[in-house]
Amino acid sequence: MSLLIASKIQNNPKYLELVHRRNTLGWSLSAIVCVLYFGFTLMIAYTPDILTAPIAAGSVIPQGMLIGVGIILASCVLTGIYVFLANKTFDPIIEEIVREASK
Amino acid sequence: MRIFKTVSCAIPAFVSLCFSTLSHAADVAVTAAAPAATAVPAVPAVPPLNWHAIIMFLIFVGITLVITYWAATHTKTASDFYAAGRGVTGLQNGMAIAGDYMSAASFLGIAALVYFNGFYGLIFSVGWLVGWPIILFLVAERLRNLGKYTYADVVSFRLQQGPIRIMAAISSLIVVIWYLIGQAVGAGQLLHTLVPQMSYRMSIVIVGALIILYVTLGGMKATTWVQIIKAGLLLGGATCMAFGVMAHEGFSFAKLFSDAVALHPKGIKIMQSVVPIGAKANPLESISLGLTLMFGTAGLPHILMRFFTVTNSKAARKSVLYGTCFIGFFYILTFIIGFGAIVLVAHNPEYVVDVAKNVLNLKGGSSMPAIYLSHAIGGNFFLGFIAAVAFATILAVVSGLTLAGASALSHDIYASVIMKGKADEKKEVWVSKMCVIGLGILAVLLGILFEKQNVAYIVALTFSIAACTNFPILVLSVFWKGLTTRGAVLGGYTGIFGSIGLLIIGPTVWTKVLGMGPAIFPYDFPTFVVLPIVLIVAYIASVTDGSESAKKERAAFDAQMIRAETGLGAEMAAEH
Structure with a gap:
């Protein structure tokens, strides 16, 4: 990659927008996964009673089982959402940036 | 043609090896068992050969050797050997990722965890899955855009090649070798139990011989396709098993779980324990386990390597979506399988060593619940199928691991450090193949040495090192402009030696392996201590680095980021 292309891309507002949007999406979704999972982990660590309580009186199924399966789903x-948004919005921007830079 | 000759010689050679060993082992076993059977009638006679398993296993080996032959004829360049010519599609890579990840340790290990501890097994499944979204959101596309063959390519993109690659190769090799131990032990136990006429050692030797054949001849192409086929078989087999369990329970989860509680010797405790039953609850341990599972996934070298095999960053992205869905589905299946084993396998004198003593204790060791469940559901034929699939799983995962380890040695150490990037491509691939042979032999020897260890925990230990070293350094190098060589190297070694040190003085090694009494460091998983220290060390060592080279490294970040974000200049797929 030549310096000229590099500086063209760096000054292209579309590039800055791409970086900003992809980072925002990536880190927000990561934060959601971390909150869900570490919420679950902290419950395991400090309030296991909530997880082991049955979902209904007379049932043996603990609430934690639904929460765990819920996190898997x-x-x-969430990966589906990222791929959908990235395919729809990031790829066209990347194509434009690359085309404009090589002009 | 030379390759064709090698393969065509190898197939009959392997088959005859297999059968001569079997018949010899059978003779020995029969003669050894005969007097015992007459003296003590209670001792069960040696079971007949499990032909279903052996035939299905041979069919799988036959198919994979044909694929290896095909891959060998299409593997000409280094890019073919390490990265399958970068021609793998998103769906194929998703299957291969799932294949790499759905190891025998997760299949047999999680089913066994659920069988012994109930609900607790799900905690592992969840932790093992949540690393995947993080890989997608933060590293998958950037990895594809920046890397060539190994994750060290990415970390050393703008940093100094030598020190970074040595550090990355050391951590990769440690992870790969630990992981290999777990897989080899699983393979040995499994084959020996299914075909008692074949010894534990012989089983491991066969695994070693086969994977050396796959990887040296077919490289990443063969490894990927072996992985895809096995992933399909494993998902299909596990689906049938879960379906069988649910059919037995009238398709009612409520009935499955209440039957399991009624039949399990620990009763309702299997639904109410968030730690292994009998262990003391330990909040910090649970948090550390969570960190380890989540970030360890994102630091496994054989998983990261998969992202260099796809055509572009879009395929990398899609492959994680497919992979996550396959793995998530698979974990839900293993959970059903574990509970199904409590209902259908425990208490059954056909599978249990001594029903009067312990209704859970299975013949052939603690990894067997899933295997016996297949027998309870579909008889010898299905047992044979699942056993062959489980064995195929081990072969495929060991192949991927061996290739990742060999790449660290040949691409990072030989080509980049010793030859300073001027290595002849053919020579580099040759070195890599020699490393495959060396690692294959090492895996066999270590597998024999570690016979009595619990497979699931060995995998968990490798995750600690991956979570404390590979993952943080990779993320820092991609996202933080300020990272310098000094920061990455000091941080990396802190991660490697910190996790190993604390693992050695921790309960798993200090108390259980070395028998030195109570552990100095009381936690099984050191990640919650080591990961923050690694980040702090990398940060301080980087910001205090005023050297000229550090300035250049920071200045090179912008160009790296352009390539990471846009894929401009990324390695192209090979034309075929």
Whole structure:
């Protein structure tokens, strides 16, 4: 990559927008996963009673089981959201940036 | 043609090796068992050969050797050997990622954790899955755009090649070797239990011989396709098992769980314990386990290497989505399988050593619940299928690990450090193949040495090192302009030696392996201590670095970021 192309890209507002949007999306979704998972982990560590309480009187299924399976499903859904948004919004911007820089 | 000859010689050679060992071992076992059987009638006779498992296993080996032959004829360049010519699609890589991750340790290990501890097993599954979204959101695309063959390519992109690659290779090799031990032990136990006529050692030797064949001849192409086929078989097999369990329980989760509680000797405790049953609850340990599982996933060298095999960053992104969904689905299946084993396997004298003493204690060791469940559901035929799949799993994962370890040695150490980037490509691939052979032999020897260890915990230990070294250094190098060589190297070694040191003086090694009494460091997982220290060390060592080279490294960050974000200048897929 030549310095000329590099400086063209760096001064392209679309590039700055791409970086900003991808970082915002990536770190926000990471934060959601961390909150969900470390919330679960902190419950394991400090309030296991909530996790081990049955979901309904007479049932043996603990609430933690639903929460755990819920986090697995949420992980799949959140990766799906990222891929959907990235395919739809980031790829066209990247193409434009690369095309404009090589002009 | 030379390769074809090698493969065509290897197939009959392997088959005859397999059978000569079996028949010899069978003779020995029969003669040894005969007097015992007459003297003590209670001792069960040696079971007949498990032909279903052996035939299905041989079919799998046959197919994979054909693939290896095909891959060998298409593997010409270093990019073919290390990265499958970068021609892998998103879906294929998603399957291969899932294949790398759904190891025998997760399949047999999580099912066994659930079988012995109930709900607690789910905590591992959740922790093992949540690393995937993080990989996607933060590193997958950037890894593809910046790297060539190993994750050290990414970290050393703007930093000094030598020190960074040596550090990265050391941590990769330690992770790979620990992981290999877990896989080899699993393979030995499994084959020996299924085919008692074959010894534990012989089983491991066969695994070693096969993976050396796959990887040296077919490189990443063969490894990826072996992984894809095995992932398909494993997902299919596990789905059938879970379906069988649910059919037995009238498709009611409520009935499955209440039956399990009624039949498990620990009763309702299997639903109410967030630590292994009998262990004392320890908040810090739980948090540390969580950190280890989550960030360890994102630091495994054989997983990170997969992102260099896809065509572009878009395929890298999609592959994580597919991979996460396959793995998530698989973990829910293993959870059902574990509970199904409590219902269908425990108490059954066919599987349990002594029903009068302990209804959970299975013949063949603690990894067996899933295997016996397949027998309870579908008889010898299904047992044979699942056993062959489990064995295929070990072969595929060991192949991926061996290739990742060999790449660290040949690409990072030989080509980049010793030859200073001027290595001849053919020579580099040759060195890599020699390293594959060396690592294969090492895996066999270590597998024999570690026979009696619990497989699931060995995998957890490797995650500590990955979580404390590879993951933080990778993320810092990609996102933080201020990181310098000094920061990355000091941080990296802190991670490596900090985790190993604390693991050695921790309960797993100090108390259980070395038998030195109460552990000096009372936690199994050192991540909650080591990870923050690594970040602090990397930060302080970087910001206090006023050297000229550090200034250049910071200045080079912008160009690195352009490539990471846009893929401009990234390694292209090979034309075929």
